[in-house]
Amino acid sequence: MAWQQCYAARAPAVKLLTFDRKKGVAKIILENLDDLWHLYNLVEKGDFVYAKTTREVKSTAEVARPSAGRRVSLLIGLRVEEVSFDKNTDRLRVRGVVVEGPERYDGLLGSYHTLSLRRESMLKLVKKDWLGHHLRRLREAAEVKACPIIITAIDDEDACVAVLGRFGFDIKFEKRVRLPGKLDLEKRSGELLRYFGEVAQALSQTHTTAEAPIVIVGPGYMKNEFVNYLKANHPSMAPDIAHVGSVGSAGSAGVGEALRSGALAKVLEKCRVLEEMNLVESLLAQLAGEVGKVAYGLDDVGTAASYGAVATLLVVDRFLRELPDTDRRRLEELMRTVEKMRGSVVVVSSQHEGGEKILSLGGVAALLRFAVK
Numbered sequence: 455m456a457w458q459q460c461y462a463a464r465a466p467a468v469k470l471l472t473f474d475r476k477k478g479v480a481k482i483i484l485e486n487l488d489d490l491w492h493l494y495n496l497v498e499k500g501d502f503v504y505a506k507t508t509r510e511v512k513s514t515a516e517v518a519r520p521s522a523g524r525r526v527s528l529l530i531g532l533r534v535e536e537v538s539f540d541k542n543t544d545r546l547r548v549r550g551v552v553v554e555g556p557e558r559y560d561g562l563l564g565s566y567h568t569l570s571l572r573r574e575s576m577l578k579l580v581k582k583d584w585l586g587h588h589l590r591r592l593r594e595a596a597e598v599k600a601c602p603i604i605i606t607a608i609d610d611e612d613a614c615v616a617v618l619g620r621f622g623f624d625i626k627f628e629k630r631v632r633l634p635g636k637l638d639l640e641k642r643s644g645e646l647l648r649y650f651g652e653v654a655q656a657l658s659q660t661h662t663t664a665e666a667p668i669v670i671v672g673p674g675y676m677k678n679e680f681v682n683y684l685k686a687n688h689p690s691m692a693p694d695i696a697h698v699g700s701v702g703s704a705g706s707a708g709v710g711e712a713l714r715s716g717a718l719a720k721v722l723e724k725c726r727v728l729e730e731m732n733l734v735e736s737l738l739a740q741l742a743g744e745v746g747k748v749a750y751g752l753d754d755v756g757t758a759a760s761y762g763a764v765a766t767l768l769v770v771d772r773f774l775r776e777l778p779d780t781d782r783r784r785l786e787e788l789m790r791t792v793e794k795m796r797g798s799v800v801v802v803s804s805q806h807e808g809g810e811k812i813l814s815l816g817g818v819a820a821l822l823r824f825a826v827k
Contacts, residue, residue, distance in 0.1 A: 468492055470596035478581045480592060484573055486726060487771055487801040490546045492595040496588060497537045502580040503548050504531040505569050511559040530555040532567060544771055546571045602666045603721060606657055607708025609676045613653045614705045617664055623709055627656035650683045658688055667696035667721055671712045672704050696721045727806050733768060734808035737821050746825025751816035756788050758826045762795040766821040772804035773817025785818065
């Protein structure tokens with residue numbers, strides 16, 4: 455399907471909120487596992503990282519009397535001394551000296567602390583000098599080629615079809631109706647079919663243009679009836695229905711609620727899994743058909759990378775976490791080598807079939823530009 459191909463081709467990306475090169479400040483939101491790898495390569499000793507964390511602290515008023523500390527949530531800044539992957543979770547650990555934090559907590563400034571960063575973490579990274587390779591990585595990480603999402607919010611009074619882009623949604627169709635009561639079943643059924651037909655036609659026109667996944671939401675059973683109508687009367691759109699969910703309103707208000715409810719995050723997660731699965735299936739097809747265009751296992755992939763042959767490197771998150779320190783550093787150097795040779799690195803989740811397949815090949819595999827003997 456066209457929208458699946460579109461998502462498969464998109465670049466994984468961090469969300470860059472602001473960047474001021476003169477001040478050396480980048481504000482970032484981490485959105486997926488690849489973002490942790492990008493950040494791992496951006497953050498260096500001597501940089502400053504600011505993020506929310508939790509810590510056991512005492513306020514200055516509590517210093518005079520002995521008491522147990524309290525664990526609180528606070529925003530702190532660290533001067534970085536060490537960056538590492540957490541071996542037990544999908545997190546990046548940034549350890550350093552606290553240089554900024556609430557003054558009311560005694561002993562905080564100058565102490566050591568470790569930030570545990572994960573997907574959805576927001577942080578500020580400050581460098582004294584943003585070198586060329588830093589800027590290139592930040593630019594490449596922030597460039598997104600994501601397809602839009604089509605949202606239809608419908609009930610028996612309102613309908614809205616909108617397209618979600620990077621900066622909000624664009625309403626393509628709105629309609630308000632007053633259907634006959636349920637006691638007049640025959641007349642209500644006829645009007646309902648006409649209503650569904652109008653909404654489906656608008657959705658079809660939007661889908662033809664956008665070639666995007668479809669999300670259908672609403673407050674009651676009507677959304678499910680509309681889905682059944684689409685499957686019966688517009689079967690070509692049915693495979694692109696990525697999510698059906700409940701919200702409290704229909705119409706444009708329902709579209710806005712869908713954006714806030716987290717429903718679209720589920721769709722994007724499905725698309726991320728789809729991207730990874732497509733890469734894995736492509737690798738397995740190459741492995742079955744074209745000898746020499748695939749490498750797997752640390753040794754063989756390392757050899758291919760040394761020749762600049764790796765086009766796409768697939769590393770399973772669990773494999774990366776569970777490697778002994780020596781082998782993990784070797785794998786991290788391999789990932790850097792691939793990127794220096796203008797290959798791409800994709801961290802694949804072990805929570806789906808694609809990740810399990812790569813684990814069966816040794817946890818790391820690569821699609822090659824050319825065969826390496």
